[in-house]
Amino acid sequence: MAFNGMTIAAFETRMATELTRLIERHGGRPLVTPVLREVPLNDNHAVQEFGVRLMAGRVDLLILLTGIGTTTLFDLLKTSYSWPILLTALQRCVLVARGPKPVATLKAAGLHATLTVPEPNTWHDIMRTLDEHRPVKGLRVVLQEYGVSNPDLLNALEQRGAEVFPVPIYKWALPEDLAPIRHALEEIMAGRVHVVLITNAIQVDHVMQVLEQDGKVQPFQTALKKMVVASIGPTASERLRHHHWPVDFEPSHPKMGVLVKEVSEQVSKALHQKR
Numbered sequence: 001m002a003f004n005g006m007t008i009a010a011f012e013t014r015m016a017t018e019l020t021r022l023i024e025r026h027g028g029r030p031l032v033t034p035v036l037r038e039v040p041l042n043d044n045h046a047v048q049e050f051g052v053r054l055m056a057g058r059v060d061l062l063i064l065l066t067g068i069g070t071t072t073l074f075d076l077l078k079t080s081y082s083w084p085i086l087l088t089a090l091q092r093c094v095l096v097a098r099g100p101k102p103v104a105t106l107k108a109a110g111l112h113a114t115l116t117v118p119e120p121n122t123w124h125d126i127m128r129t130l131d132e133h134r135p136v137k138g139l140r141v142v143l144q145e146y147g148v149s150n151p152d153l154l155n156a157l158e159q160r161g162a163e164v165f166p167v168p169i170y171k172w173a174l175p176e177d178l179a180p181i182r183h184a185l186e187e188i189m190a191g192r193v194h195v196v197l198i199t200n201a202i203q204v205d206h207v208m209q210v211l212e213q214d215g216k217v218q219p220f221q222t223a224l225k226k227m228v229v230a231s232i233g234p235t236a237s238e239r240l241r242h243h244h245w246p247v248d249f250e251p252s253h254p255k256m257g258v259l260v261k262e263v264s265e266q267v268s269k270a271l272h273q274k275r
Helices: 016-025 045-055 068-078 083-090 100-108 123-133 150-157 180-187 202-216 217-224 232-243 256-273
Strands: 007-010 029-032 037-040 061-064 094-097 138-148 165-173 195-198 228-230
Touching: 007 016, 007 180, 016 029, 016 195, 016 256, 029 256, 045 083, 045 138, 061 068, 061 100, 068 083, 068 100, 068 138, 068 165, 068 195, 094 100, 123 150, 123 228, 138 150, 150 165, 180 202, 180 217, 195 202, 202 217, 202 232, 228 232, 228 256
Parallel strands: 007 029, 007 195, 061 094, 061 138, 138 165, 195 228
Antiparallel strands: 037 165
16 A cells, blocks of 8 residues: 555654655655754853763763764864763763664764663653663763753653753754745645654644644644544654644654555555544
């Protein structure tokens, strides 16, 4: 089975080109509209403080949530310290990688992940991995954050007795031009879209921001009842349910390629059930 010319909407930013090609490969008409803009944090005092703590041996465990965030963190640290000195200091820490991208970034830098968080890489999986292999009570933990802070993860670490220092690397904002997003949302509300793909939880927040600005939350949520909403995994699904979106599909693995392939195989049945 394939999409057979169905219109597939998505809000992916970094991998927009790749997602467009995936949808086309499976016979769909892509409507891929980025809803995120990465804003670097200038004069990042948190990174500077992390560097001071790292050099002083006051970091026991470093949690790396994203590959690009890890790369950016290391690049920022290199502006103040030589890489050999940084490498030695980082090797003294327990390095926890949330999934394969931070693992690959560490490997490229000559480092090895002490612990790797398994799929679907949620904050629950992070805590389960730590509880089973490296309890954090009494440890000085640094958390590399991305886009938005995760209060659930911060609270879980603190409740287990860790001293937590979050280091935000960048934050997410809406694109400066909202016209493409509004066009995509109008297509959805007009019933001209068959599937909505959500590949990142923050996408949902940003779509809701635009809908709330325009006073169109209700007609949008009504339109979703007649199409398939596919989520890449549990974290995105949790955010969808928080905003009262249906979650009609999750793939067997939280990967973009798997999501598109499996949705294309099951979309006809799922649409029939909803309509």
